[in-house]
Amino acid sequence: MPILRQIDIGSQYYAVEEDEILARIARRKRQLADRLLILGHHYQQDNVYRFADLSGDSLKLSREAAAIQDREFLVFCGVHFMAEAADILAADNQKVLLPHLDAGCPMADMSTRSAIAAAWEELRRATGLADADITPVTYVNSSAEVKAFVGEHGGSVCTSSNANKVLKWALDQGRLVFFFPDQHLGRNASWMLEVPDKRVILWRRGEPFGGNDAVRLKQARVVLWDGYCEVHMRIFPEHVSYWRATAPEAKIIVHPECRNEIVRAADLSGSTEGIIKAVSGAEKGSQWVIGTEINLVRRLASEHPDKSIRSLTPGCLCPTMDVITPVNLLWILDNLAEGRVVNQIRVDAGTAFQAKKSLNRMLSI
Secondary structure (H helix, E strand, O other), X not given: OOOXXXXXXXXXXHOOOHHHHHHHHHHHHHHOOOOEEEEEEOOOOHHHHOOOOEEEOHHHHHHHHHOOOOOOEEEEEOOHHHHHHHHHHOOOOXXXXXXXXXXXXXXXXXXXXXXXXXXXXXXXHHHOOOHHHEEEEEEOXXXXXXXXXXXXXXXXXXXXXXXXXXXXXXXXXXXXXXXXXXXXXXXXXXXXXXXXXXXXXXXXXXXXXXXXXXXXXXXXXXXXXXXXXXXXXXXXXXXXXXXHHHOOOOXXXXXXXXXXXXXXXXXXXXXXXXXXXXXXXXXXXXXXXXEOOHHXXXXXXXXXXXXXXXXXXXXXXXXXXXXXXXXXXXXXXXXXXXXXXXXXXXXXXXXXXXXXXXXXXXXXX
């Protein structure tokens, strides 16, 4: 698929006061109402998120948008892999647009199709296993091309909410599971399923056989690609220890993209939707310390003033998600109103067909 580059949208946008930008977005949204659906991921900044017609995590948004087929333009305020998933699931008449093309995901970029394919062949040689004996699982935070590789090889996508369920399915399929790109989600799911630590092996990118010998690989049940979320890697055990001492009554809940020692030390772990559900359903006066992206934590604190909600560490801002600002959203809507489609995300038909296999397989598990 071609690499798209963000164009300079010009000083006529950046010179405008934010209140005027927000008012103009609202007017454009009313003007385009019958043709437009704005999707907002939980990690978006508030002045973008406020305009979302649908909000949620990445796959939830893509699936809900695909069910509303009378809207021609799906503006995805998220990151690139999310817009790809929306395009895969969207109807033929729908166009998916990303307000800023630099809104990517470093974790997704850590696993390319070519790198995964090369590692797959090395893994087969080292273990002596046939294709059918290895089941690939990719986190939804991956490119359409990686999802297509998984679809071609009989594997499944997973999300942070169903990783345990999908990994259990994959373990039942054959001798070995190859899980990518997030090592921590894979390790946490393996731990939850009580896969022995010694049988969960890390595959280090760029090293022959992932930095392992054949004996270790033959003993493995789960091989983890060494990708990670740079946001959740900013959370350390010391943060948990600090809050245990500072607010001993608080429940600590963290995202499963955190390191395994963080998940073990916390009271609960869950996806963005899981965190929202846990906090929203908690009793008044309850105390929560949340280990995930700061925009979500701040929004929960604002929405639930009857509870004490704080961030495990305030440094958890996703910089690529934060690339999308109200200015970028207005620019997209102005172009649509003037008959121009910009920043359209397209997945070619062959890739989309195979990627959809892996998504549908997840839905069937």
